[in-house]
Amino acid sequence: MDRLPEFRLLRPVDLAEAVQLIAEPGARVLAGGTDLLPNLRRGLEQPTTLVELGGVAGLSEIAFDSDGLAIGAGVTLARLATDTRIAGPYRAIAEAAREVAGPQHRHAATVGGNLCLDTRCVFYNQSAWWRAANDFCLKRGGQTCHVAPQGQRCHAAFSGDLAPSLIALDAEVERVSARGRRRTPLADLYRDDGAAHLTLDPGELIARVHLPRPAPSLRSGYRKARVRGSMDFPLAGVAIALQLHGPRIVALRVALTGTNSQPLRLEGTEAFLGAAVDAALLGALGKLVARQTSPMRTTAMPSNYRRQVASVLTQRLLQALARPATEEDRPCA
Ligand SMILES: Cc1cc2nc3c(=O)[nH]c(=O)nc-3n(C[C@H](O)[C@H](O)[C@H](O)COP(=O)(O)OP(=O)(O)OC[C@H]3O[C@@H](n4cnc5c(N)ncnc54)[C@H](O)[C@@H]3O)c2cc1C
Ligand code: SF4
Incomplete structure (x- = not known):
């Protein structure tokens, strides 16, 4: 560098x-x-x-009110990972924050920065001389995408850990600019284009993330696969928010990272409402994930491996969340 x-x-x-x-x-x-x-x-x-x-x-505040939770864009991931008020009801957020980079990074890294981090690709996250030697690429300074040379778009992967958990928990972002404020669903902050994946207007920044109060029985979690267990971006990451009535699913939201140029909110999960979490359902869910994720050759790991990992992580996480709650799962006071 x-x-x-x-x-x-x-x-x-x-x-x-x-x-x-x-x-x-x-x-x-x-x-x-x-x-x-x-x-x-x-x-x-x-x-x-x-x-x-x-x-x-005001950007470093975490505030609870009757509507739910507001997290300032400047809150550090270390704080998010350890705040006991978040660990229970919004467990997936704490789990995702804990998985970002290493401990020193998490003390500096913020919610806003994690949501707005750049997309990643093995042909892009390189020194200037390395990229010059490869004639740069479509995303910056070149004419060709080395991952998909026939195409005209960048497939760099969104690899932030936090976004899927927040999306699964129905978060909205508060955007502020000199023209005023607006709140939009967090999923709408992104588009599926690795070279321009954020929908922030010029001069707009994120001030806060807002989350509704979760239903008392809602369970959530986050899992990721990475090359280095101690510190690495996700090859694939998945967050699930699940609500059960007895053994039957009454709410299921799944969101993924690391596989597309934007965090992916899985479509079609309403087909599982009313069903029990059994082998047939897990098999169908795995197929849904494999169909909607589209990892490309943007990491050292093959695309198909990342697709399969995304499916398996999703199945395992849903299975774990569907188990009867233990003492450890109960919200912290
Ligand atoms: C070794 C290493 C490992 C890493 N591993 C991971 C990982 O496992 N998972 C992961 O998710 N990330 C990882 N990261 C990336 C990074 O540490 C995190 O994503 C971090 O949360 C970024 O937050 P930050 O506050 O440092 O952002 P910054 O670096 O300050 O900013 C990142 C981007 O967001 C924009 N931005 C920041 N705040 C706002 C705002 N409020 N409104 C609008 N735009 C804003 C900035 O302009 C910039 O474009 C890693 C980084 C390193 C160096
Ligand atoms: S996906 Fe293609 S255009 Fe995008 S960063 Fe990688 S090589 Fe460049």
Whole structure:
């Protein structure tokens, strides 16, 4: 990696100031920097100004009210992983936060940064000289996608761990810009294009994530597969929110990461409502995942392996969540 390029560093103290600064041409948001700074050192981005959000009042709060939970974009993943109020009812979020990178990263890394991290590809997350030697690629500076040379789109994979858990729990994001605020479903923050996977407008940033109160019997969890167990991006990751009445499913939401250019909310799970979690259902769910995930040759692991891992992780997680609750599963006071 090269040295960091020159840039102006600005530190707003409130959101109004932050959105004014981020509206300037060449400005980028800087949160924990654990994704953005390595990318700058690889020459993947050349912002002239970084707007650092660490001092912005209110962005680091976790607030509960009668509607549910609001998580500030500046909350660190270390805090999310250990906050006992989240661990019970919103278990999938705590589990996903715990799985991101290593402990030191998680102390700096934020919710906003994790939701907005860049997509990844073996032909892209490389030094400038490596990419130059390969004539760059469609995503930055080149004409051809080395993964799918006949196509005209980038297939780099979205690999954030947090988004699937939040999507499975029906999260909305609060977006703020100089033009005002709006709330949209988190799934709508993304599009299936590895070169432009975020739907943030120019000058728009994420202020908070909002989650509805979960039904008392809702269970959720997150599982991922990675090359290095101690610290690595997901080859595939899955979050499930499940509600049972006796042995029968009354709510089932599944979301995945690592396999497509956007976090994938699995479609068609309503077909399982009213059914029990048995071998036939798990087999059908596995097939649904295999049909909708489309991993490409963007990691060192073969695409088909990632597709199969996504199916198996989903089946195992649903099986685990459907087991009778133990003491460990009960929400923390
Ligand atoms: C060795 C290593 C391993 C890693 N492993 C994982 C992993 O296993 N799983 C995983 O998910 N990630 C992993 N990461 C990536 C990264 O650490 C995390 O995704 C982290 O959560 C990013 O958050 P951050 O606050 O550091 O974001 P930053 O690097 O500060 O920002 C990332 C991007 O988000 C934008 N951004 C930040 N905040 C906002 C906001 N509020 N509104 C709009 N845009 C915003 C920035 O402009 C930038 O484009 C790893 C990184 C490293 C270096
Ligand atoms: S998928 Fe293709 S265009 Fe996208 S980063 Fe990889 S090689 Fe480049």
